[in-house]
Amino acid sequence: MRDLKTPYSRITGLGSAKEGSDHFWHQRLTAVANIPLILFFIISLISLLGSDHATVVNYLGSPFVSALMLMVILSVVIHMRLGMQVIIEDYVHGELPKIACLMLNTFFAVFVGLVSAVALLKMSFGG
Amino acid sequence: MADINPDAMPLKARPLSPHLQVYKPLFTMMMSIFHRITGAALYVGTLLVVWWLVAAAAGPTYFNWVNGIFGSWFGRLVLFGYTWAAMHHMLGGMRHLVWDTGKWLEVEKAQLLAKATLAGSLGLTLLIWVIGYAVG
Numbered sequence: 001m002r003d004l005k006t007p008y009s010r011i012t013g014l015g016s017a018k019e020g021s022d023h024f025w026h027q028r029l030t031a032v033a034n035i036p037l038i039l040f041f042i043i044s045l046i047s048l049l050g051s052d053h054a055t056v057v058n059y060l061g062s063p064f065v066s067a068l069m070l071m072v073i074l075s076v077v078i079h080m081r082l083g084m085q086v087i088i089e090d091y092v093h094g095e096l097p098k099i100a101c102l103m104l105n106t107f108f109a110v111f112v113g114l115v116s117a118v119a120l121l122k123m124s125f126g127g
Numbered sequence: 128m129a130d131i132n133p134d135a136m137p138l139k140a141r142p143l144s145p146h147l148q149v150y151k152p153l154f155t156m157m158m159s160i161f162h163r164i165t166g167a168a169l170y171v172g173t174l175l176v177v178w179w180l181v182a183a184a185a186g187p188t189y190f191n192w193v194n195g196i197f198g199s200w201f202g203r204l205v206l207f208g209y210t211w212a213a214m215h216h217m218l219g220g221m222r223h224l225v226w227d228t229g230k231w232l233e234v235e236k237a238q239l240l241a242k243a244t245l246a247g248s249l250g251l252t253l254l255i256w257v258i259g260y261a262v263g
């Protein structure tokens with residue numbers, strides 16, 4: 001006990017994932033956020049049906065839509081990464097394959113998030 | 128891993144808790160599995176969203192080509208399935224959020240919620256596509 005750790009820091013994050021309730025909480029936070037965001041996304045797609053390329057870019061590139069689309073991407077990507085992590089932890093048991101899958105999961109989420117974000121930003125700023 | 132001395136503790140086959148296949152399938156259980164399947168399907172399907180956004184950012188020629196694929200009968204079939212997965216997972220997720228408050232966990236109520244989720248997801252999906260065909 002000869003250290004400067006507070007009693008609180010000694011007992012936090014002792015679960016198997018070492019991250020306390022963050023996982024559960026962020027899954028819920030993004031689940032709630034996803035509801036209006038996914039509905040916005042679907043309504044957007046419907047309103048764009050049959051539009052030509054210029055109209056689509058004009059819509060996706062407008063500041064408000066662009067910001068909302070970035071929120072859709074951000075929330076969904078965090079949510080799906082946490083969700084897939086649980087699925088992997090349930091089915092992949094060997095330590096090495098599990099870590100490899102968890103890494104791929106993170107790479108996939110970052111890939112989806114950043115490629116979408118760059119595409120959206122290009123339509124806003126790229127002229 | 129915890130340190131186990133194999134001499135002191137011989138490893139032998141230990142009883143395992145029973146897994147899915149020993150239970151009679153129940154509607155609520157199928158819906159729980161379906162929430163996971165739709166979540167995983169939505170996960171993979173984000174690649175379609177990425178593809179569409181990249182196509183829009185790339186320019187009209189490529190965008191029209193990709194739109195042609197999405198608009199084909201096969202593309203529409205996939206997108207219809209994706210819509211259903213999204214609606215089902217969204218309603219199933221809302222069910223989870225209700226449960227997180229500790230409510231609606233009684234057997235009859237949970238069964239009612241499960242039925243409402245399935246009916247709601249089919250209803251919303253059809254509504255979206257009917258509006259879609261009316262608009263586009």
Ligand code: HEM
Pocket residue numbers: 027028031032034035038076079080082083084086087162163164165166167169170173213216217218219220221223224
């Ligand atoms: C539309 C609104 C959404 C809501 C309300 C929602 C809600 C939820 C909730 C509450 C969970 C946790 C379930 C549990 O603890 O067993 C969950 C899991 C999950 N979600 Fe979502 N979600 C939504 C959208 C999405 C989207 C768009 C994706 C993927 C792109 C996604 C992927 C996943 C995955 C992979 C899981 C893990 C499934 C499991 O562990 O069985 N969700 N979702």
